[in-house]
Amino acid sequence: MPIPVILDCDPGHDDAIAILLAGASPELDVRGITTVAGNVSVDKTSKNALKICELAKLDRLKVYAGMSRPLVKDLLTAENVHGRSGLDGPELPEPKRTVEPRHAIDFLIDELLSSKEPVTLIPTAPLTNIAAALIREPRIRTSIQEIVMMGGAIAEGNTTPAAEFNIYVDPHAADVVFRSGVPIWMIGLDVTHQALVLPERLKKIRALGSPVSAAAADLMIFFQEHHRVKYGMEGPPLHDPCAVAAVIDRSIFRFKEMHVGIELEGRLTQGRTVCDLWNVTGNPPNAHVGLSVDAPRFFDLLISRLARYGKW
Numbered sequence: 001m002p003i004p005v006i007l008d009c010d011p012g013h014d015d016a017i018a019i020l021l022a023g024a025s026p027e028l029d030v031r032g033i034t035t036v037a038g039n040v041s042v043d044k045t046s047k048n049a050l051k052i053c054e055l056a057k058l059d060r061l062k063v064y065a066g067m068s069r070p071l072v073k074d075l076l077t078a079e080n081v082h083g084r085s086g087l088d089g090p091e092l093p094e095p096k097r098t099v100e101p102r103h104a105i106d107f108l109i110d111e112l113l114s115s116k117e118p119v120t121l122i123p124t125a126p127l128t129n130i131a132a133a134l135i136r137e138p139r140i141r142t143s144i145q146e147i148v149m150m151g152g153a154i155a156e157g158n159t160t161p162a163a164e165f166n167i168y169v170d171p172h173a174a175d176v177v178f179r180s181g182v183p184i185w186m187i188g189l190d191v192t193h194q195a196l197v198l199p200e201r202l203k204k205i206r207a208l209g210s211p212v213s214a215a216a217a218d219l220m221i222f223f224q225e226h227h228r229v230k231y232g233m234e235g236p237p238l239h240d241p242c243a244v245a246a247v248i249d250r251s252i253f254r255f256k257e258m259h260v261g262i263e264l265e266g267r268l269t270q271g272r273t274v275c276d277l278w279n280v281t282g283n284p285p286n287a288h289v290g291l292s293v294d295a296p297r298f299f300d301l302l303i304s305r306l307a308r309y310g311k312w
């Protein structure tokens with residue numbers, strides 16, 4: 001039985017690859033895509049999700065637009081990483097359809113409460129939609145199988161020295177989610193910075209020879225520049241597809257259970273995922289935190305799935 005999932009995202013170059021990975025994976029039953037403000041405004045992230053579905057002929061995946069700003073803070077976007085559109089680089093097709101009329105929060109609640117089986121949520125963006133849904137309808141808690149998310153880090157930051165982008169943008173939402181009692185699998189920067197699209201991996205993606213693989217390769221080339229200049233990386237990190245891959249095959253990653261607190265106030269540390277690696281607080285664990293990824297296996301999985309899009 002495929003695992004029912006909802007992708008909650010802010011495409012975003014790596015979110016786009018996460019959609020492509022999920023859309024080609026028979027292990028997953030993607031019930032819908034919800035979008036949120038993050039890398040760019042929610043209007044743009046929604047349009048970008050639709051463009052990726054159009055490119056890959058994923059007509060079955062409906063897109064629901066969600067929250068337009070974080071719960072408390074003003075929105076911070078990441079055009080410096082993803083360009084003005086949020087998906088700069090390749091020429092992507094104009095979507096023939098629009099977002100669904102239902103708001104993402106309504107969709108999340110309706111889908112979770114009506115689903116026969118619990119649903120896994122895969123957020124790869126600020127956690128605003130998930131937190132808002134949990135606040136509006138706490139009964140959804142028991143309908144969520146688990147949350148497998150990209151965000152945070154044990155030991156690094158990419159937006160401040162202390163904080164990763166998805167958590168920094170909406171720490172208050174992250175706090176709601178991490179205190180919700182729902183099982184959480186957190187894949188942070190310590191892991192995703194090991195999943196680099198090295199030149200030979202990029203070559204393999206392009207060599208698949210389809211419009212999807214060409215667009216994926218062009219997305220990676222745009223995404224690479226920021227990471228080369230800023231971090232001296234040999235290729236861009238595929239943050240968000242790691243969360244999808246962890247639902248498909250968790251054995252590709254190593255996790256450790258621990259307590260994670262979200263810093264809301266810190267003068268220098270707002271948005272930090274404070275991971276109690278050695279349980280110094282004695283607090284009960286509330287998350288499985290990613291420690292590492294087997295990058296060759298991750299890319300084998302990704303490339304084999306991108307190959308399914310075929311040449312049309």
Ligand code: BDR
Pocket residue numbers: 010012013014015039078081124125150158164165166239240
């Ligand atoms: C996260 O921030 C976004 O820019 C990426 O899409 C990813 O979800 C990495 O910090």
Ligand code: CA
Pocket residue numbers: 009010011012014015039124125240
């Ligand atoms: Ca993202």
